[in-house]
Each structure stands twice: as C-alpha cells, then as structure tokens.
Amino acid sequence: xxxxxxxxxxxxxxxxxxxxxxxxxxxxxxxxxxxxxxxxxxxxxxxxxxxxxxxxxxxxxxxxxxxxxxxxxxxxxxxxxxxxxxxxxxxxxxxxxxxxxxxxxxxxxxxxxxxxxxxxxxxxxxxxxxxxxxxxxxxxxxxxxx
Numbered sequence: 001x002x003x004x005x006x007x008x009x010x011x012x013x014x015x016x017x018x019x020x021x022x023x024x025x026x027x028x029x030x031x032x033x034x035x036x037x038x039x040x041x042x043x044x045x046x047x048x049x050x051x052x053x054x055x056x057x058x059x060x061x062x063x064x065x066x067x068x069x070x071x072x073x074x075x076x077x078x079x080x081x082x083x084x085x086x087x088x089x090x091x092x093x094x095x096x097x098x099x100x101x102x103x104x105x106x107x108x109x110x111x112x113x114x115x116x117x118x119x120x121x122x123x124x125x126x127x128x129x130x131x132x133x134x135x136x137x138x139x140x141x142x143x144x145x146x
Contacts, residue, residue, distance in 0.1 A: 022078055
C-alpha cells in the first residue's frame, strides 16, 4: 500500500475512512468506509463526476453503510483490510496510467468501482463504472495532471 503516492485529498479520505471504521467499532477499514469518506467529504469534483455519469451522490451516500459491527483491531484501532489496500494500490496504478504522479480522490473512486465488495456493488449498481468515471474525469480536468 503506497500512501506516499496519495495526494493530500486522497490521504484525507484514507484518514476519514479510518475514523469512520473506528466510530463503527469495526475491526478493519474496508473499501465501503473509503467510499463513505469520499461521499461525505463534499468534494466538488467527486460530486461532479458522479453527476456527470448519471448517478446521484446523495442517493449513493444513503446506500452506504458501515457494515457489521465487529470489535477488535490493534489497541482498539481498526486495521486496513486487504480490500482497502488493493483499492489504494489500484488507485495509484490508475493515476500512473492516466499520466499522474499521485493518486487523488478521483483515482480512489475509480479503484472503488472495481471493488468486489459492497462499495463496488453500490457504485456499479448506480451505473458508476471505471470507464465512465475516467471519461468524466478526463473531461473535467483537460490537460491538467497531478
């Protein structure tokens, strides 16, 4: 998991996901917690991309829950799950593929569309796919790179 390759907004989303999982008394931080963090952050780009692909950010936010409450973790702190680590690694790969040096919140959203768990199911069920997010993101940012 390459946290050093995350832009500030992506690092903030990761930290928020840790807090969401902790507040939910879960033993691990899952991709669904990261999706909740992205949707709750109120970032204009994330909302604009979701709207551009034909989905409703508020509706997605309403579908996201924190999953079952399982206590544990290390010293009461939840640990990143393998799914979350895979999502972050996939976001870094997506960023590199798009010519960026750092993964942003938008790259995290792209990676979450390929999650095999609840986050991916919610996004794909709303028509939010990797392909249409990449297209919307390219349209919004033009030639700008991170």
